[in-house]
Amino acid sequence: MYRLPRCLVSLFTLSFALVATGIAAGPAAAEGPARIVDVRPLGGRQFEVVVHSGAMDKPVTLWLSHPGSGAPALYLLNAVDGGEDGGPWMRRTDVAEFFADRPVNVIVPMGGRASYYTDWIADDPVLGRNKWETFLTRELPPLLDARFGMTGRNAVAGLSMSATSALNLAIHAPGLYQAVGAYSGCPRTSDPAARAIVYSQLALFGANATNMWGDPGHPAWLEHDPMLHLDRLRGTALYLSSGNGAPGPHEVLNSRGIDGDPLRLADRVLVGGTMESIVSNCTGPLAAALAARQIPATVHFHPGTHAWAYWQDDLHRSWPVFAGALGV
Template sequence: MLDHGRALLRSCCLALPLLAAAALAAPVQADPSGTDAATRLLSVTQGEGRAQRVTVHSGAMRADMGLTVFPARDPDAPAPVLYLLNGSAGGIDGSSWTDHADLAGFFAGEQVTVVVPDGGEGSYFTDWRADDPALGRQRWTTFLTAELPALIDAEFDGTGADAVAGISMAAASVFQLAVAAPGRYRAVGSYSGCVRTSDPVGQAMVAAVVARWRGNPVNMWGPFTDPAWAANDAYLQAEKLRGATLYVSSGSGAPGRFDTVEELDGNPGKLADQITLGGALEAITARCTHQLRDRLRQLDIPATFDFRPTGTHSWKYWEQDLHNSWPLFRAALNR
């Protein structure tokens, strides 16, 4: 995660002037193509421990999509579903929930199906308006809100009650998904993210994340002047979040309980990166999270905010955020 964070900060410093010029001027070609074969379940195989590897074909993405699924405590009884989205690296190179959180152990006694999709690096898990030369076809909103839930519910006896949570890049995406499909998720968890995406600072952050994976943000939501940026900004569209259980967290960027050599396998280099780069990134998300709190207060939309006095942009804190938010999610999923 820190390697990706270093690249993101470098992109912010070096690539944004060029990206801004491109995003203001580059033409966007609408993609008129539809889907190919119908979305369908392809395979379910046993993974390690309780995990199952699932492959589905997405008609919208025109691709076979991989997932890791942890079935509910009683797989023969109906269960709600919790979707966990990865950060800007999309779960590659050891950057997934399945690599850094004990999902099998923590949820072993819970009647909930946990789903972790593969991929999505630099995509913001949204529907891109045009295929990208580097990132290809990205139709994540359609896949996650319209295609995948029906397949998961059919295969794992879902109740139709869903929650979604994400880290870093996906901490913005989870709100965008909830805005795009009001009522789809009973609960939303956002850990260390910047939800506001259409103001100049937000656009700079989005462009840097996309550029890290050699994508062009113009292919996502058009030039920076395009109304699609505001339409996908959950800060501006927050009214559509009303009724969902919301949990939002961020550290301050100052070193905390998990920022020690012992937590990082005795590697002082990793610790230095986590404190400097992870601290800088988390300080940014703290500012964003305070802005979102103020916005929801203005609209009188209930939400739980957890502002940790310390903590960097790193996995141990996100695992703890998941644990802290789960009681709220459980109540929302079972109400």
């Protein structure tokens, strides 16, 4: 029986609101400072790394593609499910193959569903404690740099929900990232319509956005609106992209993620198309605002829907931007 896709439920909710080579260590302790607790080889240059976050007091699992010491890092953030439901970057794209011979560490944190990869002002009854910004910008990089001989030069990219996260991480940790990619994101959070989108996304997972950034009048909503802090991105290499919602080259039966299923194709065209048309109305003003401030950005608008096939394309297209900024 065909199950109603989560993205379809998300769209209905949104419309109602508006209209994730070393020696393995032992198991993680229950508390204490951030530290690497396990490194598990997966074959070739791939590893599973478990890091205890002191800020969140829990282990976080990472997928790592490690070329050897002396390489920079690219952090890839998962979508709103944190890579838990539909799968992370490694299952949805060719990220392992694409970076198999490239001189960069690729890190995919697992988890963080509906968290916006930010520091929440309060624990959530459903999601628990979210201090992802602290983990990603302060706890994790020095641990990976020391253990795997990384250079300290970093890029970060996100898609859909985490596109906003990638921009905010760079804004709040100046100098940490030399490049940022935002694929199919809606980087507004402070106006009523944007807040409604955020509330609806988190509600799908039973979470309350008030625990993230407070009541609608709380200043945290303004602080986490990239549109209000674009000058803090000056000097960072930027790549932005979105589809226009119209069927594109990946709206065909043999496309990855559709796999010959006509119902999946219909879902992508109708639901993914509508979602991406909303995203386009966010990305366009972002690109225009950067241009007005003379902040350089590589921008790619294309036909297509809200789908992983396009985010794989975005990753390929944005790699030269990241590589130039990372010095590889």
